[in-house]
Amino acid sequence: MTLGSVGATLRGAARGAGVSTAPGAADPRASQPFPEHVRPRFPQRLLELESPLQVVFLMHTKWFSKTPAKPLVAQKTPIKVELVAGTTYRWCVCGRSKKQPFCDGSHFFQRTGLSPLKFKVQETRSVFLCTCKATQKPPYCDGTHKSERILKAEVGSPL
Ligand code: FES
Ligand code: FES
Secondary structure (H helix, E strand, C coil): CCHHHHHHHHHHHHHHHHCCCCCCCCCCCCCCCCCCCCCCCHHHHHHHCCCHHHHHHHHHHHHCCCCCCCCECCCCCCEEEEECCCCCEEECCCCCCCCCCECCCHHHHCCCCCCCEEECCCCCEEEEECCCCCCCCCCECCCHHHCHHHHHCCCCCEC
């Protein structure tokens, strides 16, 4: 059974269950799977699609925006952390993580189109990692948070 035929079956069942008409009268909504005033939600829209390719396309456009969002100013001072040699770290690029300066997956769930910066260090050492997201030497703080642009910006605002 194809996805299209499943959708057609479910649409037919929905019509049969929800609409009653006078005998012999044509149901004006019979050709529409949903009432006009209801905008189908994302899972319902999947039932209207005819091919798996359309499903993949819809899910892709839903989850991955074409234009990446701007990073947000998470904080205005760097965070000192001790990095262990050989460990892979994921620095938050988007500024939406609740675990600054590291990524907590918010860039994905908020569909920013941004990705964290993965990095390693050769030796264990303490460093200052950027939280304003404006550094020119990510993931490290380069002092840009002291610039007028960042000082004037509000925490949580886009760069
Ligand atoms: Fe910001 Fe992942 S939460 S890059
Ligand atoms: Fe971003 Fe210092 S905190 S440059």
